[in-house]
Amino acid sequence: EDKVVQSPLSLVVHEGDTVTLNCSYEVTNFRSLLWYKQEKKAPTFLFMLTSSGIEKKSGRLSSILDKKELFSILNITATQTGDSAVYLCALNTGTASKLTFGTGTRLQVTL
Amino acid sequence: DVKVTQSSRYLVKRTGEKVFLECVQDMDHENMFWYRQDPGLGLRLIYFSYDVKMKEKGDIPEGYSVSREKKERFSLILESASTNQTSMYLCASSPPGQGLWGYTFGSGTRLTVV
Numbered sequence: 683e684d685k686v687v688q689s690p691l692s693l694v695v696h697e698g699d700t701v702t703l704n705c706s707y708e709v710t711n712f713r714s715l716l717w718y719k720q721e722k723k724a725p726t727f728l729f730m731l732t733s734s735g736i737e738k739k740s741g742r743l744s745s746i747l748d749k750k751e752l753f754s755i756l757n758i759t760a761t762q763t764g765d766s767a768v769y770l771c772a773l774n775t776g777t778a779s780k781l782t783f784g785t786g787t788r789l790q791v792t793l
Numbered sequence: 794d795v796k797v798t799q800s801s802r803y804l805v806k807r808t809g810e811k812v813f814l815e816c817v818q819d820m821d822h823e824n825m826f827w828y829r830q831d832p833g834l835g836l837r838l839i840y841f842s843y844d845v846k847m848k849e850k851g852d853i854p855e856g857y858s859v860s861r862e863k864k865e866r867f868s869l870i871l872e873s874a875s876t877n878q879t880s881m882y883l884c885a886s887s888p889p890g891q892g893l894w895g896y897t898f899g900s901g902t903r904l905t906v907v
Contacts, residue, residue, distance in 0.1 A: 686835075688835075691833075716896075723900040724797075724883070724897075724898035724899055724900050724901065725836075725883075725898050726898075770835070770836065772836075779826075779887040779889070779896060780838060780841060780851070781836075781838075781896065782838075782852075783828075783835045783837070784835050785833060785834060785835035786835050
């Protein structure tokens with residue numbers, strides 16, 4: 683059975699801090715790993731990773747994949763209160779566009 | 794602006810009722826999905842569909858069925874609602890092939906079964 687585990691489950695940081703969110707996985711047929719941000723409503727797409735060692739970057743957010751050790755990290759630098767959200771990691775294992783999600787990490791950024 | 798629209802934001806139903814959750818997308822996507830989201834369990838796939846009148850079971854299909862009579866509409870049906878089906882339900886759609894970044898979610902329906 684495919685498995686996606688995110689850690690920590692939740693954390694609280696001060697504005698300006700840097701955070702690292704973790705996603706480890708066990709899947710039989712890896713195609714890609716995706717990160718989503720979920721505020722109050724629908725999850726929104728952040729990154730899709732398919733190759734090891736290649737960093738994807740968007741502003742203060744970045745992510746990298748390690749296919750040998752079976753994990754990915756999502757970094758957020760200089761956090762802002764608008765970064766407060768649940769961050770979801772998902773794996774595509776090749777069955778159409780079906781995704782297997784982790785439990786999510788709830789991030790709260792305080793002033 | 795492309796959209797996935799779920800008909801209800803909040804819904805309260807009684808145990809044993811038949812419940813319909815509707816999802817409509819305007820992107821001409823072939824693939825549509827129903828997930829439920831629960832604290833500590835993340836998003837879990839209930840059913841998905843590759844095309845009109847086609848459906849596939851996801852990881853937790855028990856107690857649910859689906860209907861896809863038109864490409865843009867994917868309905869989730871709770872035949873006899875139970876309290877353990879209280880959850881947030883998210884619909885999503887995507888184009889076929891490499892369109893994973895096009896995996897667009899609706900805003901969710903928070904269903905409470907009393």
